Amino acid sequence: MEATVDKTGTDGKTWGGGNRPLNASYGKLMMWFFIVSDALTFSGFIAAYGFSRFKFIDAWPIADEVFTHVPFLHGVPAPMYYVAFMTLVLIFSSVTMVLAVDAGHRMQKKKVIWYMFFTIIGGAIFVGSQAWEWATFIKGDYGAIETKGGKILQFLDTDGKRASVTDFAIPITSERGTHEESNGIWYDAEPETQTTVSYAEVLKGFEASPDLLIRSQELVPNMEKLRASENPKDIAEVARLEREFINLDKEGEKAIYSREVGLAKLKADGKLVVQGANLKHNEYGHPLFANFFFFITGFHGFHVFSGVVINIIIFFNVIIGTYEKRKSYEMVEKVGLYWHFVDLVWVFVFTFFYLV
């Protein structure tokens, strides 16, 4: 008798591992495991975005005003179009991917190669577009003033359109010396980016152009309900709103200060000019919006990038005939699952950053 048995007599039967209730290969199941956990990661990020948005609902930027650019159409406000294009590119690359999987099932190597190629191109276009979107967002367009309390004041002209700080600011000539390491013990390097105009110049320009107004970061509440209330706190709130704002009939929109109140706020609380967005300042509204935008689209963009790299590897494997020899194109199916997942995440990012 030997000490170990190499056959249990149950091979192929249920208790010998012969039962495959999910009828999927090990590799595909593991990809699904990964996708579920990655989906939960993304949900965590997007739900955190929702949390911060609800917390600062007044100060949250209006997506339509943030993403209004299309390449080669400078100065033409076109909200949504470019991001709609990006969405279609990604969905289309998903289609070519699933066509590659389908061709793989039927062992058509040529077709798999071409469809994989188009998928990679689509992914590259998407990542490039995302980079362009970032660059535009970082650069900004109208500029705004940040107050000491960290709020954003945006400027409007008589038509209620946004006015650019660089257009109305009046230059003040001053000597701006550069502090150098050689002439100071306490030396701080200059910040890398300077705004094109200063707070004092914007204030001077605002004083000189009586048509300009300032938009606050408060949303106009339901005034009817508030006016009907007997609560002394609500009565005081109505009095304050009527004193400060001029567009109280537009429920749900950002409230606009009257000229006098706006000027007083700008003088008393204004601190610095913000142009564009980074992790600390954001001319469109609350800085957290920029943080989440960079983090979530960046994390998604990283997924797209790694998806493209993995697709390229599989693409070359298909070309050299690895899967032809293996007699199965299942590997294409597995990276396909990942690629569709990236598309799936984008569908949600698109909704929560650009639409809702």
Add this chain to the structure above:
Amino acid sequence: MGHDHKLEIFRGLWKFKSNVTKIWGVFFFLCVVTAVEVVLGIVKPESLVHGRFLAMKYLNWIFIILTLVKAYYITWDFMHMRDETKGLRRSVVWTAVFLICYLILILLIEGDYIYEVYKANYVKFNF
């Protein structure tokens, strides 16, 4: 594995001759849904912006429902969930849907609560 595809969508309303035509059909459908979203996002019809259901604008309900529709067809037809076994489908979808709903519910209620606290001046902004 996966060679036999179910070739109908919309519960059998739209049948396809082959897997390839089904893929193009689903692509067409996704494009239409995206186009509707984009048009609504640009036009923002007055009636949909002001009406609310469960504290959310009608327009946002439409966006979120259309997003879930798109997610369904991407998962079911592009990721071949339609052709997988019931067990695989449920262990992926139910787990994720349950956890995500829970997370969203908790975080959004909490976020709104903090907003109200700020607004009611328990914490004062220096503005």
